[in-house]
Amino acid sequence: MTILKPSTSPEPSPESLTFAELGINSALCSVLPAGLKHPTRVQQLAIPAILAGRDVLALSQTGSGKTLAFGLPLLQAIHQQLESVSSSASNAQALVLVPTRELAQQVTMALHAPASKLSSSLNIxxxxxGIAQEEQLVELTAKPQLIVATPGRLLDLCTQSHISLDSIKYLVLDEADRLLxxxxxxxxxxxxAMMPKRKQTLLFSATLPEALDSLAGKLLTNNPQRVEASxxxxxxxxxxxxLYLVNKGSKAQALIALLKQYRWPQVLVFISARDDADAIAKRLLKAGINAAALHGEKDQTVRSQTLSDFKAHRIHVLVATDLMARGIHVDALPVVINLDLPTSAPVYVHRIGRTARAGANGLAISLVCHGEMPSLTAIRxxxxxxxxLASLAxxxxxDKPSERVREDGTDNKVAPKRPPRDKQANRRSLNKHSIKAFKGKR
Incomplete structure (x- = not known):
């Protein structure tokens, strides 16, 4: 596999390079957003390879423009096909798979903007x-050429024979590490297995653990090129x-203190458990902080409205699970706070990548307790x-570190032995409970 990295390939000046020079035609260039003048690094490396028909594995930081890196070549290819056959009645040619509903909606919106201006017959x-299947079936009668989907819903529709994938020419796995x-x-x-074997496959992600490297490589068979924009x-x-070391039981109070001290205009707080997200949002509201929770158990209409309200600054603090960690773009989000560390180290990279997007600066704060040292070691x-780790005023x-965890965050894997007296006491207690269980009620 050919590999392109920043250190091994010439880097054109972003102020001088244009999308046209990458191979994007004049029709598509004319409908790009006004503020989009020059391609980002991942776009510089990926677009020519995709237009050349090669399979691509693209690794690039969050917020670096990956959606348009694969989206623009797809739109150009589909538009050219529509013009050549003068018909919009063909089956879907391109499929973009993503892990979450929120990301699916965002990718769709990002591609629909230039597509709608490019051609009225180019349907996405x-x-x-979370969306009524009947509603989607009605929309499918318009014969979309490009589908953005989560795997579960698409598989349901395919197994019910509502949609066919036998015409797919381009497959994109966005947030590929999660999908693998x-x-x-x-x-x-x-x-x-429902798609043609001959197709162009594109994998895009901000992180790719080494364990998934070989699997990713097996999917790319057509003169593949690996793009490492970072x-x-x-x-x-x-x-x-x-990163601040705090007591486990003090995290909520520490979060409230930080929010009140700095009064950031907008904060995204990550937490792992859904129930905890609701509980923390309630505590913030009780403390006079405009907050809401977002997680997978909420109704899709509520999820969409909550995210919309947060992006529109009608909600100042959003407490979310990791469904917000990948790909979701919020303009100029200044601060991300990890109320707990994720057990998966790549998720940390995705979480804090919600800030400092598109070249802006950002702050990522993590509140860490002793029990999270193994997770911190993995992230490091x-x-x-x-x-x-710093102390928080x-x-x-x-709290004391667990005896099972060394100072470097690794697990001793040896449970501390109980004193003999404790064992004897436990046996006596067990015997008492056992005898009582067989005595009749008086």
């Missing part, structure tokens, strides 16, 4: 859960990272960053 269809994991991979495999698993240089190893740490 969003297929994801076991949670999605079985469905992705089933969908790929160092593997890298954090954007414009993100300032601060993945990102090759020191990530020192007015929140002294009184």
């Amino acid at each position: 269809q969003l297929l994801c859960g 994991e076991m949670g999605f991979w079985p469905d992705v495999q089933k969908l790929m 160092t593997r698993n890298a954090v954007a240089a414009d993100i300032e990272e601060r 190893n993945l990102t090759a960053r020191e990530l020192p 007015d929140f002294p740490v009184t």
